[in-house]
Amino acid sequence: MTAVMQIRDLHLRFPTGRSLADFVTGRPGREVKALNGVDLDLKRGETLGVVGESGCGKSTLARCIVRLHTPSEGSIEFEGQDIFGKASRDDRSYYRRVQMMFQDPYSSLNPRMTTGQILTEALKVHNMRPEADIPARVAELLDLVRLPQDAQGKLPHEFSGGQRQRIAIARALAVEPEVLIADELVSALDVSVQAQVVNLLLELQQELGLTILFVAHDLRLVRHVSNRVAVIYLGRIVEIGDSETLFSAPSHPYSQALLSAAPSLNPDNRGAVTRLEGELPSPLNMPKGCPFHIRCRHANDVCRKDVPALQPFEGRGEVACHHVKEINAYA
Amino acid sequence: MSMEDQKPILEVNELNTTFHRNGRALPAVRDVSFSVARGEVLGLVGESGSGKSVTLRSIIGLARRYGDVTGQVRWKGSDLVAMPDRVLRHKQGREIAMIFQEPMTSLNPLLTVGLQLEESLRAHTDLQRKARHDRAVEMLDLVGIPSAAQRLKDYPHQFSGGMRQRVMIAIALAANPKLLLADEPTTALDVTIQAQILDLILRLAQDMDMGVVLVTHDLGVVAQTCDNLAVMYAGRIVEQGPVRDVLRAPGHPYTVGLMRSVPENLPPRTPLSSVPGVPPSLDALPTGCVFAPRCSSCIEPCLQDRPALTLITDRRQVACFNPVTNAKGNVA
Numbered sequence: 145m146t147a148v149m150q151i152r153d154l155h156l157r158f159p160t161g162r163s164l165a166d167f168v169t170g171r172p173g174r175e176v177k178a179l180n181g182v183d184l185d186l187k188r189g190e191t192l193g194v195v196g197e198s199g200c201g202k203s204t205l206a207r208c209i210v211r212l213h214t215p216s217e218g219s220i221e222f223e224g225q226d227i228f229g230k231a232s233r234d235d236r237s238y239y240r241r242v243q244m245m246f247q248d249p250y251s252s253l254n255p256r257m258t259t260g261q262i263l264t265e266a267l268k269v270h271n272m273r274p275e276a277d278i279p280a281r282v283a284e285l286l287d288l289v290r291l292p293q294d295a296q297g298k299l300p301h302e303f304s305g306g307q308r309q310r311i312a313i314a315r316a317l318a319v320e321p322e323v324l325i326a327d328e329l330v331s332a333l334d335v336s337v338q339a340q341v342v343n344l345l346l347e348l349q350q351e352l353g354l355t356i357l358f359v360a361h362d363l364r365l366v367r368h369v370s371n372r373v374a375v376i377y378l379g380r381i382v383e384i385g386d387s388e389t390l391f392s393a394p395s396h397p398y399s400q401a402l403l404s405a406a407p408s409l410n411p412d413n414r415g416a417v418t419r420l421e422g423e424l425p426s427p428l429n430m431p432k433g434c435p436f437h438i439r440c441r442h443a444n445d446v447c448r449k450d451v452p453a454l455q456p457f458e459g460r461g462e463v464a465c466h467h468v469k470e471i472n473a474y475a
Numbered sequence: 476m477s478m479e480d481q482k483p484i485l486e487v488n489e490l491n492t493t494f495h496r497n498g499r500a501l502p503a504v505r506d507v508s509f510s511v512a513r514g515e516v517l518g519l520v521g522e523s524g525s526g527k528s529v530t531l532r533s534i535i536g537l538a539r540r541y542g543d544v545t546g547q548v549r550w551k552g553s554d555l556v557a558m559p560d561r562v563l564r565h566k567q568g569r570e571i572a573m574i575f576q577e578p579m580t581s582l583n584p585l586l587t588v589g590l591q592l593e594e595s596l597r598a599h600t601d602l603q604r605k606a607r608h609d610r611a612v613e614m615l616d617l618v619g620i621p622s623a624a625q626r627l628k629d630y631p632h633q634f635s636g637g638m639r640q641r642v643m644i645a646i647a648l649a650a651n652p653k654l655l656l657a658d659e660p661t662t663a664l665d666v667t668i669q670a671q672i673l674d675l676i677l678r679l680a681q682d683m684d685m686g687v688v689l690v691t692h693d694l695g696v697v698a699q700t701c702d703n704l705a706v707m708y709a710g711r712i713v714e715q716g717p718v719r720d721v722l723r724a725p726g727h728p729y730t731v732g733l734m735r736s737v738p739e740n741l742p743p744r745t746p747l748s749s750v751p752g753v754p755p756s757l758d759a760l761p762t763g764c765v766f767a768p769r770c771s772s773c774i775e776p777c778l779q780d781r782p783a784l785t786l787i788t789d790r791r792q793v794a795c796f797n798p799v800t801n802a803k804g805n806v807a
Contacts, residue, residue: 339749407695
């Protein structure tokens with residue numbers, strides 16, 4: 145599989161305002177470091193899952209990819225072309241080829257437009273079809289996402305959450321994209337409905353050969369849909385690898401703790417978990433060295449000083465941890 | 476942690492809650508009965524709109540202002556449903572405490588955490604000022620907030636989501652209640668923090684010998700924390716029993732569907748089994764079994780009559796004419 149998208153050393157910092165105290169003492173403004181050097185390849189036809197706690201930068205990463213944020217440093221290349229470069233700046237086709245779907249099905253659709261209008265608009269903006277063929281294409285799209293044809297004349301409020309996410313999927317697919325960015329696509333849905341939407345997404349991926357970046361906090365779901373998974377902590381990838389390998393034998397202490405915190409359906413698994421102490425540090429106040437050392441049982445002086453690099457580990461994928469060998473020696 | 480020998484402290488009998496909108500009656504809770512013993516954790520599970528939160532609110536008397544609540548809620552020899560507001564007021568927060576889903580919005584942003592904790596103590600205990608302060612420090616300490624004495628002077632925005640939920644738990648438990656109603660206490664939190672908060676609730680329930688009703692939509696949370704489980708659908712309990720028994724061999728097709736929708740122990744990237752359709756709207760409930768239109772084991776009687784909760788084994792109840800036998804969820 146070749147990489148469709150190459151992300152290299154991506155940094156994104158948001159400046160925060162200076163407080164009065166900062167002015168008085170002459171302190172410079174502070175920065176929220178949302179992404180701290182993310183390297184990632186998205187391969188054609190795969191589903192890459194991105195997991196992490198809230199505030200770890202997973203949505204920010206997704207938004208950078210669709211050019212909703214401009215990174216402070218680093219690059220994203222789509223088929224060899226820098227998407228923030230001059231040549232790409234005026235090129236609308238990127239917005240067509242990479243489509244994003246959002247978490248909240250209640251605010252991501254215009255409440256005053258019918259489903260038909262929403263889909264027609266997408267088709268027109270990118271000149272997907274001659275005017276006369278648009279109605280037929282809209283009908284086709286509704287079939288594709290298993291919505292009834294009478295949905296065309298209805299407004300978003302007439303649909304349930306699951307149906308709205310189907311509309312969002314139809315809108316994204318209308319412009320025949322190659323890459324789909326799904327940012328918590330099913331998080332707002334009830335489990336029984338969640339399964340319907342996930343099944344649809346998997347089917348469509350097969351049918352249309354889509355590449356999907358699947359951002360979610362539900363680990364079971366990410367495991368189920370992904371080929372590969374990246375675990376993010378404080379704006380850095382701490383582990384990335386094949387989904388089944390990573391979930392059955394996570395190597396980074398953070399991945400281990402995160403996975404064991406997900407409540408299992410089996411009541412006999414109680415207590416068999418590594419509890420993580422403390423919480424995610426504020427990205428305003430990044431710890432020195434390894435971002436995880438504050439909550440890590442294995443941390444020592446090296447961890448407090450140097451940031452570990454992402455390195456291949458025993459054929460299990462790549463891990464950013466100084467002590468990965470010792471930690472996994474007896475596992 | 477078996478509690479069978481204990482007498483229940485809370486008994487809910489035939490609880491019904493109806494809201495009215497535009498002249499139409501919306502049956503939010505129907506014929507709900509269950510009991511909770513000291514130290515027992517009961518999980519109420521269901522999807523959004525299934526009536527699980529309204530059930531909690533009906534027990535503690537928050538629903539009666541907005542709708543009609545009938546049935547019985549037996550608590551220490553009296554009936555909370557029939558109790559006048561002024562008497563009920565002394566039970567709320569003192570004997571029965573509640574925590575809510577949103578730790579971000581359930582604290583007053585303008586008051587320090589200490590003030591809000593002491594407010595609860597002033598309302599529910601006879602402690603004097605000094606004693607209240609000491610108790611507030613003790614409570615923050617108990618829920619695992621470091622340097623408790625200093626943090627009393629902090630405002631809610633100075634706490635993270637998980638810490639705010641700890642503060643909420645501290646406020647709820649300050650008066651030593653005997654029953655805790657927890658409405659999706661961990662839904663807004665990350666899994667690592669969720670695990671910490673659930674551990675905390677379990678530990679405190681045991682230490683304080685307190686019954687807990689835990690409302691959640693996550694079967695995993697129930698599997699990991701509860702002793703007993705009641706599954707709700709469209710305002711009714713469709714199955715209840717000990718957690719292990721229900722999750723090992725779910726009897727109601729809805730429970731089976733709910734369990735199978737969770738991607739656990741499944742080959743990756745295979746279709747998940749899903750329950751077709753969506754839950755019915757409360758003003759258009761089907762005549763027979765409320766689940767019939769989405770049910771794969773639906774038979775003739777399901778379309779005419781509502782099945783009642785009936786015992787299928789000595790402790791398991793299922794409301795179904797055609798219950799699933801030897802079904803496995805995803806649990807081996």
